[in-house]
Amino acid sequence: MAGLPSRTPAVIDPPVAERSRDHVSSPALEFAVESAAGVKIALAVGADRVELCADLAATGGVTPTLAAVDAACAVGLPVHVLVRPRPGGFTYTDDELEAIERDCLLAVRAGAAGVVVGMLALDGGPHTEVLRRVAGVVRSEEPTAQVTFHREFDAALASGVDPAAVLETLSGAGTDRVLTSGGASDCMRGLEGLRRLVELGREATPGLEIMAGGGVTAALVPPLVGAGVHAVHASARGRRGTIDEAVASAIACRHRDAVAQLNIPAG
Numbered sequence: 001m002a003g004l005p006s007r008t009p010a011v012i013d014p015p016v017a018e019r020s021r022d023h024v025s026s027p028a029l030e031f032a033v034e035s036a037a038g039v040k041i042a043l044a045v046g047a048d049r050v051e052l053c054a055d056l057a058a059t060g061g062v063t064p065t066l067a068a069v070d071a072a073c074a075v076g077l078p079v080h081v082l083v084r085p086r087p088g089g090f091t092y093t094d095d096e097l098e099a100i101e102r103d104c105l106l107a108v109r110a111g112a113a114g115v116v117v118g119m120l121a122l123d124g125g126p127h128t129e130v131l132r133r134v135a136g137v138v139r140s141e142e143p144t145a146q147v148t149f150h151r152e153f154d155a156a157l158a159s160g161v162d163p164a165a166v167l168e169t170l171s172g173a174g175t176d177r178v179l180t181s182g183g184a185s186d187c188m189r190g191l192e193g194l195r196r197l198v199e200l201g202r203e204a205t206p207g208l209e210i211m212a213g214g215g216v217t218a219a220l221v222p223p224l225v226g227a228g229v230h231a232v233h234a235s236a237r238g239r240r241g242t243i244d245e246a247v248a249s250a251i252a253c254r255h256r257d258a259v260a261q262l263n264i265p266a267g
Contacts, residue, residue: 114146124159135174186215
């Protein structure tokens with residue numbers, strides 16, 4: 001984030017067991033957005049929260065500016081801020097890891113409900129030491145702050161690690177949810193993988209949410225909800241590469257219909 005201090009706060013890592021693990025009563029709907037205008041669209045169509053990114057179409061998303069975080073949080077919908085210091089791979093230098101911790105803290109201080117991160121260790125698995133520090137530093141600022149591990153989870157699966165072991169590792173490091181396409185390139189191809197992850201999670205990590213994301217269309221929402229995921233994440237991009245109200249509305253409509261079929265209250 002531009003114009004931020006260069007030092008990482010020293011007080012980190014409160015007990016992760018103290019954080020809230022309550023799931024919403026039905027699968028949540030999250031949109032990826034790049035501005036306060038995008039948050040307003042998500043709010044208007046009935047989303048539960050947003051992930052705030054910068055340069056989503058060009059880079060897959062990087063850390064937004066602090067000004068963008070401030071403006072997005074002012075809209076009134078829960079904002080989860082992507083903290084990714086650069087495009088490219090997810091194995092970071094020590095300086096980059098320090099910047100990630102610092103930006104996570106500043107995002108929560110600005111009013112974010114949570115942060116979205118994805119750091120990999122040299123063995124291809126999650127960088128649990130840094131993830132634990134991130135969880136600690138944001139919850140030292142706001143005990144209810146949430147941590148999402150983004151789709152680099154799928155890269156970890158591709159490296160050959162055991163899915164149940166990765167879920168347990170992430171949960172133990174303080175993660176609230178995992179954004180995943182079930183180990184595939186998108187949710188359509190990964191639908192069965194998502195079902196298996198939900199089943200594994202119920203047994204091994206009942207407090208860890210599985211959020212489906214990657215190539216989500218309106219037509220794909222009902223089978224994703226039927227697979228038992230805790231949340232659906234969509235970009236709903238229009239021709240300009242940013243969230244489009246008509247696309248988002250169609251996704252939200254299918255989400256509401258799918259949730260109604262579950263006979264539980266909307267999230």
